[in-house]
Amino acid sequence: MKMKFLELIRTAKTFTPGGRPPVEVLADVNLEISKGEFVSVIGHSGCGKSTLLTLIAGLELPTDGSVCFREREIERPGPERAVVFQNHSLLPWRTVLQNVLLAVDAVFARESRAQRKARAERWLDKVGLREHMHKYPHEISGGMKQRAGIARALSMEPEVLLLDEPFGALDALTRAQLQDEVLRLHAENNLTVFMVTHDIDEAVYCSDRIVMMNVGPRATIGQILPVPFARPRERLALMESPAFVHCRTECVRFLYAQKRPGTVASITPVTAPMEGVLAPA
Ligand SMILES: Nc1ncnc2c1ncn2[C@@H]1O[C@H](COP(=O)(O)OP(=O)(O)OP(=O)(O)O)[C@@H](O)[C@H]1O
Ligand SMILES: [Mg+2]
Numbered sequence: 001m002k003m004k005f006l007e008l009i010r011t012a013k014t015f016t017p018g019g020r021p022p023v024e025v026l027a028d029v030n031l032e033i034s035k036g037e038f039v040s041v042i043g044h045s046g047c048g049k050s051t052l053l054t055l056i057a058g059l060e061l062p063t064d065g066s067v068c069f070r071e072r073e074i075e076r077p078g079p080e081r082a083v084v085f086q087n088h089s090l091l092p093w094r095t096v097l098q099n100v101l102l103a104v105d106a107v108f109a110r111e112s113r114a115q116r117k118a119r120a121e122r123w124l125d126k127v128g129l130r131e132h133m134h135k136y137p138h139e140i141s142g143g144m145k146q147r148a149g150i151a152r153a154l155s156m157e158p159e160v161l162l163l164d165e166p167f168g169a170l171d172a173l174t175r176a177q178l179q180d181e182v183l184r185l186h187a188e189n190n191l192t193v194f195m196v197t198h199d200i201d202e203a204v205y206c207s208d209r210i211v212m213m214n215v216g217p218r219a220t221i222g223q224i225l226p227v228p229f230a231r232p233r234e235r236l237a238l239m240e241s242p243a244f245v246h247c248r249t250e251c252v253r254f255l256y257a258q259k260r261p262g263t264v265a266s267i268t269p270v271t272a273p274m275e276g277v278l279a280p281a
């Protein structure tokens with residue numbers, strides 16, 4: 001039987017902050033992700049998306065059930081599962097190259113200094129930062145910092161790239177550019193990507209499947225939407241297609257349905273005109 005790549009089995013996470021009542025964030029999350037898949041997670045703020053990502057990263061452990069990578073329980077962070085957060089988290093007193101080298105040095109400690117430097121430079125080149133690698137984080141733009149964060153993550157040659165709202169702080173154009181870069185890197189490196197996002201268009205454009213989370217406490221997966229578009233994807237053609245609009249509407253419908261009944265009623269007139277462009281089932 002084929003080995004399972006990434007799997008969450010009846011995963012639950014409860015936080016017990018000192019002196020306060022426990023917070024049951026996630027309960028009974030079941031999900032299997034294949035190698036090379038691009039999976040996005042959407043859901044209302046505070047439902048537990050980042051918590052789910054930190055469990056896969058190994059930064060937190062589940063309080064029940066398990067999270068497995070290649071059928072072994074994830075117990076700690078590892079270079080095969082690299083994370084990029086929304087706030088790039090580069091060290092301000094190191095240049096872009098030195099920041100990436102930190103990751104490379106940790107993972108490829110056995111290689112010579114020259115080899116490690118070449119690795120870091122190669123990844124910075126791949127994300128378009130060749131010209132800027134000797135600058136400090138404060139000397140480059142937000143988009144460049146995010147690129148540097150991606151280069152640092154990929155320089156460890158991970159199998160899984162975990163992205164937590166990686167482009168949330170960027171303008172629409174830079175965001176679109178970086179999405180395309182991540183899609184290219186995903187294809188070139190047979191990466192598996194797990195991305196938390198609030199941007200439904202981003203989720204539909206990038207993903208093979210969209211995991212939609214219920215609201216918490218005890219949040220779990222409410223629905224999984226397959227996104228059947230071929231790759232490479234052509235942004236404009238895709239976004240105009242009825243199939244794209246259908247996927248996006250499914251996401252919006254799910255998110256609104258998670259809110260209180262009064263809220264659902266108030267948005268019905270807004271979503272109704274979109275019905276006409278749904279792809280046939
Ligand atoms: N270390 C922690 N200790 C206690 N509670 C926590 C901890 N981390 C997260 N939580 C709680 O878990 C819940 C889910 O948080 P999480 O950050 O996973 O949500 P999210 O879906 O990523 O939200 P957002 O979309 O706003 O980023 C929140 O109620 C949060 O307060
Ligand atoms: Mg979050």
